[in-house]
Amino acid sequence: xxxxxxxxxxxxxxxxxxxxxxxxxxxxxxxxxxxxxxxxxxxxxxxxxxxxxxxxxxxxxxxxxxxxxxxxxxxxxxxxxxxxxxxxxxxxxxxxxxxx
Numbered sequence: 243x244x245x246x247x248x249x250x251x252x253x254x255x256x257x258x259x260x261x262x263x264x265x266x267x268x269x270x271x272x273x274x275x276x277x278x279x280x281x282x283x284x285x286x287x288x289x290x291x292x293x294x295x296x297x298x299x300x301x302x303x304x305x306x307x308x309x310x311x312x313x314x315x316x317x318x319x320x321x322x323x324x325x326x327x328x329x330x331x332x333x334x335x336x337x338x339x340x341x342x
Contacts, residue, residue, distance in 0.1 A: 243266060246290065247322075248264040248267065248268075248320045249320060249321045249322075250318065250319075250320045251279045251320055251326075252317070252318075252319045253317060253318040253320070254314065254315055254316070254318075255315060255316060255317060255320065256259040256318050256319045258311070259294070259315075259316075259318075260320065261288075262289075262293065263286070263318050263320070263327070263329050265288075266284070266285070266286045266289040266290070267286060267302075267320075267322050267325075267327050268322065269275075269285070270274065270282040270286055271322065271323060271325075271330075273285065276323065276324065276325065277318055279302040279303050280302075282302045282325070283301060284300075284302045286299040286302070286321075286327070286329060287299065288331040290329065290331075292298060294331070296308065297313075297327075297329055297331050297332055298329065298330070298331050298332075299331070299332055300327070300329050300335040301327075301329075302325055302326070302327055302328075302329040303325065303326060304324060304325055305317065305341070306326070306328075308328060309333040310330065310332070311332070311333045311334040312330035312332060312333055313330075313331040313332070314332060314333075316330050316331035317330040317331075318330070319342070326339075
């Protein structure tokens with residue numbers, strides 16, 4: 243595991259889930275090259291889908307913007323080493339749900 247310390251920028255996740263997010267990120271950085279952000283993100287997403295059910299999204303990189311809706315208690319944005327990590331479980335807005 244990497245010795246670097248993660249810095250949480252923003253979150254509404256329970257502490258135990260935050261720790262799992264940072265551990266999954268650290269493990270992914272041990273397994274993949276730091277420039278292979280897609281594989282790192284896929285590893286974290288699969289880990290969260292397995293532990294907490296499907297629907298998780300993960301963005302990894304050093305420069306990105308985003309706009310999204312997430313389920314309450316499922317969002318974290320942190321940095322580790324030279325990368326930023328955004329993990330969240332998607333949520334549907336009430337206006338986009340099927341009617342009937």
